Amino acid sequence: MEFSEHIKTANVEDVVLQQPLHTSIKGTLCITGHHLLFSDREEESCQQVLLLLRNIDAVEKRATESSGTIVIKCKDLRVLQLDIPGMEQCLNIAQSIETLSCLNCVAEMYPFFYRPSNASPQDPWGLSTPERHYAEMEELHERWRLSTVNQDYSVCASYPPAVIVPKAIGDDALKKVAKFRQGGRFPVLCYYHKKNGTVILRGSQPLTGANRKRCLEDELLLQIVIGDSDRGYIIDTRSAQQAQQARMMGGGFESKSCYSNWKRLHRHMERGKTLQESLIKLVDACGDKSPNMDRWLSKLENSKWLSHVQTAMSTAGLLAECVERDGHSVLVHGSEGTDSTLLISTLAQLILDPSCRTLEGFLKLLEREFVQAGHPFQQRCSHSAFSHARIQQECPVFLLLLDCVWQLWRQFPLALGFSEALLLRLATEAYASDYGTFLCNSDMERCALQVKDKTHCLFRALLKPTEREQYNNPLYEPNELAIWPSVHPQSLQLWRGYFLRWTQQTRHLELVQEEIRNMVIEWGKISMNCVFSKMNLILVLISTACLEFMKSFLYTLKPKLREKI
Template identity: 30%
Template structure:
């Protein structure tokens, strides 16, 4: 509260153009420790608009005019609020307050850590046990005679951005593990991400080797060979470098680079061509710039979309997943995946491949487990990528956005294959940015444990699971072949669409037009109610028949 210069400003006008609002609303603006709140003056509606401070991505002060001073508030969910203050002094004070409130300097200032989770300790503990990576490894049949658990990273000494629980090839000795870790960027050696029980092929992940132009590591070469040996059906593995080849070659000048097929004799190298976080951040911003135009023509929109390159990047991420999935399911060949440090593009490629391969990950619970395992526990830098704390803006990038958009693109091609709907993906993205729960705080499992997040906050998964009814896809059929089999998407350019639901957030008073999925959800709910009424009537009918039989036999016995 000490950062709030003025907690209340009256006679403020609010306009949200991107939501279709044409006329400003007159009301009162309130600043709390966690939210910016606008309350409309209209006596009948008194509509309230709440914005978490952690969802604010930027603030601007355009030149003022005769009607007052302006403040533009941009949110991480792409909502844009235009505020008009009658007095410039109020605008300056609100701007200064929000600048500090939206850029917390420590985790303790975030929303999820400002509440007291001990008010319901049992619920908090239950929320953290709902989704566990260990359960997913057990589901995949691990450990087994090919892949074993190692305690080498139990105290995060081998790799501080990896989880404590790791599965590695049983042919990899402790000395090989340590030697491989020393030769990989950030110590991120090859470990198991996904095991395919039918083909015995595996998806493994790591970071780039410190090979430079001529460097070698005998232990790292043995480690890659051990990964190959863990698949008895193949005598080689694919190494998927998710970067463009030129980028990987440029890293050699910094002493890093990629695996040489001359030194690693059992590999086939494949470059996926996914650009880095800086390119992705710029690409998404260009899409937002198109949306900022008041009345863009169709040619302006299409040109802006093309110049952004966004759908090209989405295609690159999906293509990487398709290559890995085909290698695992069709060829029975294991795949080792990495980018530079192995926590951005590597997470994208591994998780997309898992979704294509495994029907379980296309369910709500399965997707939660996948994100918890391949993103949260394997050290995706959530706090850096989504601007949770005041830091370097060059570290911010929409890495998770791209993965969720790939899922949305797949759902357009396979509408019956996913248990969840679009709303689930949108809410999941919002929760990753908003810091309402502790799951997505921090940049590694080690950091989250040092923050004691399981004692000080709730897990996001219990929130989503509690509301699972509204996330249900009415087209989902668990028994269909499309749902059960490996997904084989068409990745030709004309199959990719603009995700309107993400970039056009609606905040209008009138109810939005009903989508086909919403209509089907309503039909499904109506059918369930009718089925329940039918069952109730059936019970009444059975009871009446029983009474008639009893009365008949009683009268017969009296005769």
């Protein structure tokens, strides 16, 4: 089907655009198969707005006989308003936008048509592969191997073709274990702790059912993992009650009698509809223009979003403690093992592994733990917080991860090699992107649709010299130690850079951050007198709130720079 069939009116003149942080402008509105283009043709201003239609979450329209208004609510939380002359033109534009923004055929999405000028057809699609990741960890090779049991995706549809498993377990046994685990997600290694040789595995729930079925191969696999150790931990991201209920539905958990050397810890993490509704409530609170403080605090509390952040970070901290401080291997799973499991395994590695805290290391971690490991991006990020559609499989797990990483970044401003700008970019790209990285729900689907052959990789684009400069943290100092975040309520804050990103106050803070960033980058190139003059100018121009932010930020500067200032 041609995109033109969905476009009833392609161009409209004299449209007035109202958007956050800008004054209203009049110009020409144009609809293409993938974009909404607004152009102000006055030579003095010459403003253009290009909006990917996939970024549109909801469209609301009001029309009279002579004109109409369309309110566009985006997945990146922007709200745009178009005042269009003519009722018929308004309704045509609204219908075209609604249809084109909801096309579900992956092969028709913009990443298949996007051709960046600085990309080469010879560029590899991703940053790494399971094979390369295994080859780089030579210390694993004695006890662990790379299995291609899933090379045709017949054992587990959501796993990549190659996974790391114990050397002492054969592929035939793995196939039996896969049948015993939800969705075929048998336990696989995702992290090796060099300090003490312990590991983190992830998988899905065992299918014990009401009859308490057993799988000897599954029990053997987990026993091989801990070897001579007397203890291993299983972190179940469900409550004990939920795990019991799952048993009545055919699922279940590892019993003490069959897994005697493994201690099960339940840490209830919300998922699915509950998490999606929490995001909706938070965005509603952030968009409330009422000056009533009690109303704002009540809405923020009722959203429970920060509670989810706290739970995720504390569970990841528990996982990291089991490995680093207790010296025991850990298996993580919930039900399917594609959401909360990946969330806390990723956060735990960020806490433990300094190589995951560089810009490239963090992107490799996301590629390994979310993209390759089978997080269903297509389902989870189908809609954001504004959609009027009934919640089905939408769930902001990836956004919750980025929020948790931002909390880490704020608490340890020198320990992470990337900036908040990277997290904001990733949050936007997960819902609507020019690149194919977050398309589909698994590696198998990407292979079937030739995503890696016909689209470009976001992570590689972010590492190009022209891009990575704005995503590097100029204050970064490598730290070989684990970083232990505080999860006390007073330590966690609303991620205003994302949830309040289209407000004037947040824009002021962004300008201050950018100015400080530029100063830090250039401090060695120019005299400190010049730096001091710039700082004095900022102090005069910004508000008291910004001053407090700046003082706390400057305090975290590298010691040498702090001494000179």
